[in-house]
Amino acid sequence: MARGTAFVAFDTSGGEGSVAVARGRDILARAVIEERLEQAARLVPALDEALIAARVHRTELSGVVVGEGPGSFTGVRVAAATAKGLAHALALPLRAISSLAAAALAHDVGPVRYTLFDARSDRVYGACYGVGSAGVQCLVQPHGGTLRDVLAGDVPPGAVFVGDGALRHRGAIEGAGFTVAADRDGVTLAEGLVRYLALEPGLPAVADPGSWEPAYVRPSSAVVP
Numbered sequence: 001m002a003r004g005t006a007f008v009a010f011d012t013s014g015g016e017g018s019v020a021v022a023r024g025r026d027i028l029a030r031a032v033i034e035e036r037l038e039q040a041a042r043l044v045p046a047l048d049e050a051l052i053a054a055r056v057h058r059t060e061l062s063g064v065v066v067g068e069g070p071g072s073f074t075g076v077r078v079a080a081a082t083a084k085g086l087a088h089a090l091a092l093p094l095r096a097i098s099s100l101a102a103a104a105l106a107h108d109v110g111p112v113r114y115t116l117f118d119a120r121s122d123r124v125y126g127a128c129y130g131v132g133s134a135g136v137q138c139l140v141q142p143h144g145g146t147l148r149d150v151l152a153g154d155v156p157p158g159a160v161f162v163g164d165g166a167l168r169h170r171g172a173i174e175g176a177g178f179t180v181a182a183d184r185d186g187v188t189l190a191e192g193l194v195r196y197l198a199l200e201p202g203l204p205a206v207a208d209p210g211s212w213e214p215a216y217v218r219p220s221s222a223v224v225p
Contacts, residue, residue, distance in 0.1 A: 005062035006054065008047060008086075009197075011189040012039040012079040013071025013099035014117065014164060018188030019046045021054040025198035027191060028054035040078045047082075063092050063205070065193050067099035070125040070142060070217035071117055080214040093205035097196050098215065099189060100127040100142050100163070105199075106192030107162045109181045112139065114155060116165030122147050124165040125217055128156055135199050144217050151176045 006028065010019040017033035031046040031053075033039050051058060066083035069076035076099075087094040104113040104127075114128040124147055128140035139156045147169050161173050162181045170180045197203060206212045 006056045007061055007063040007065060008051070009065035009190045009193040010043065010047065010079060010082070011067030011099055011102055011193060012043060012075040013067050013069050014075065014189070015072075016188070017043060017046070017075065017079075018190035019043070019050045020188065020190035020194050021050045021056055022194045025194060027194060028056065030188065030190065032188060036072065036075065039075050043078060043082050047086075058086075058090060061090060061092055063095060065095045065097060065197060066214075067102050067189055067193060068096040068214040069099050070144065070215055071099050073216060076214045076216060080212075084209050084212065087209045094209045094212070095197065095203055095205050096212065096214070097193050097203070098127060098142055100125065101129055101136065101138070101196055102189040102192035103163045103184075104129040104131065104192070105136070105195040106184045106187040106189055107160075107181050108185075108187075109160045109162065110158060112156050112159045113181075114140070114150075114159040114161045114166075115163040116147075116150065116161055116169070117163050118165040118168050119144060122169075124150060124169075126150050126165070128159055130156075131199070133199075136196060142215060142217050147172060151178070 006023045017039040019031040021029045029050040031050040033042045100115040103115045117125040127142040130137040
């Protein structure tokens with residue numbers, strides 16, 4: 001996405017939905033949807049509110065960036081449908097980024113960040129990323145499973161665990177000898193999407209937004225949140 005042009009980014013994969021209007025890596029305006037049950041009804045109004053606050057008209061946008069999941073099935077689907085509709089209506093390129101990566105970039109903790117999203121019981125969605133000035137590298141691909149699977153698996157050296165799943169299971173993770181970061185200190189997943197794109201400006205757009213589907217990454221035998 002070209003520098004100096006405004007775009008909109010949003011994510012509703014978790015309990016808190018978020019929207020950001022940005023130009024390059026600069027956030028022009030943001031909006032938060034605090035209640036999960038309001039995300040379907042509030043996402044489009046929140047987008048409009050953020051655009052008004054940023055003094056950017058929809059016709060001035062250069063692209064749409066969406067958190068593609070995993071997470072709440074309904075929330076991921078709401079974000080995907082809104083992104084596809086907006087991209088189609090305004091003839092804009094659509095870029096999709098893992099919500100796990102967005103959460104990793106929403107934390108300012110070391111170069112190796114292992115995101116865990118709570119998927120109920122002892123189950124999680126997870127992925128690990130290396131973050132540096134040269135870009136973002138996926139060290140462990142997005143997956144679903146149990147916390148035990150994660151802790152017994154390949155955890156890259158120096159990884160700091162982030163995300164609501166890490167916070168929920170802090171005791172078990174720290175008991176296994178790993179570090180859990182504090183919460184995001186007010187930085188939303190939408191802002192994490194902006195940070196990701198700033199490090200990966202050459203991220204290609206979705207080739208066919210009409211047929212594109214988000215990444216649900218369902219944990220086996222888990223109840224989808």
